[in-house]
Amino acid sequence: MPTASYKVRVIKDELVFSSGHFITFNGDHCERIHGHNYRVAVEVDGPLDENAYVVDFIALRDMMKALVAGLDHRMLLPGESPRIRVTEEGRNTVARYDDRFWSFPTEECVVLPIANTTAELLARYLGDRLLADMKARGWADPRALRVEVEECFGQSAEVELIP
Template identity: 40%
Template sequence: MAAFRIRVDHENLKFSSAHFVLFGNGKCEGLHGHNYRAWVELEGSLQPSDYVLDFLAVKPLMKAICEQLNHKVMLPTENAGLKIESGDVIVDAVYGKKQYRFPAEDVLLLPIHNTSAELLARYICGLLREEIKSQYGGKGVVTIRVGVQESFGQEASYEEAF
């Protein structure tokens, strides 16, 4: 089956954030950060404009999502092992024997099970899909794929039907 694809992989689609991956049984990585890069591919049919979707429509949507993630400590809220108490000033997080305390303004609580690159890609994909649908309708788009690169050579992606 023939299909058209666009890929937006621009140098400004990046975010610097801290996280730790939870392994279960109270074990997790140490808190650390990455200079993430993100990209998106859309597959579908050509519209009357001869685009799947205009690059200039997609770039600012992805940039806005990256800005939401930038300079934050990302904490997953859907992992029962991570206990989070979020106040107006402080966010406390406890996992096993590790206890963390962060300024609330520096924390982003994400509705995901873990802050792995795979689940970050799925999270970004969902946000972007909804933005494209609400702003442009997404007519003709059949597949959306988002990638998240933690560092050079370490990348995960997520794909779903649009």
């Protein structure tokens, strides 16, 4: 009998978020603030459990839905950037890049533990959080977890995490 490998993939209309961001690149460039209507897909590889599931589709969807909801309609800021300094000043969060700065109401921001708010690092952030949520539920580690973040149609980044 041939060996089998299993994976599940969830990509649903509920796994979307609209957020503002800006990134730095090439060491000395900082783009303008802009936004995306992001779409997220998640894929889990692993053995079948006693229910003949890799993981429960609905539970996986709901975990990812909760994660993306925390990013929806927020300004995404990099908390670990070597170029952008993010501080709270009164009721606002201020981001500084060289002589430029932006001030946002703190409740409208998410300061992420990443160096840049690229699609690649957003995918990694969501994947790390999802793995932690899976572990908290007592789920076995998957063989691999992939998270894809699409910024716009035809433009996406994916990370593969192997616990």
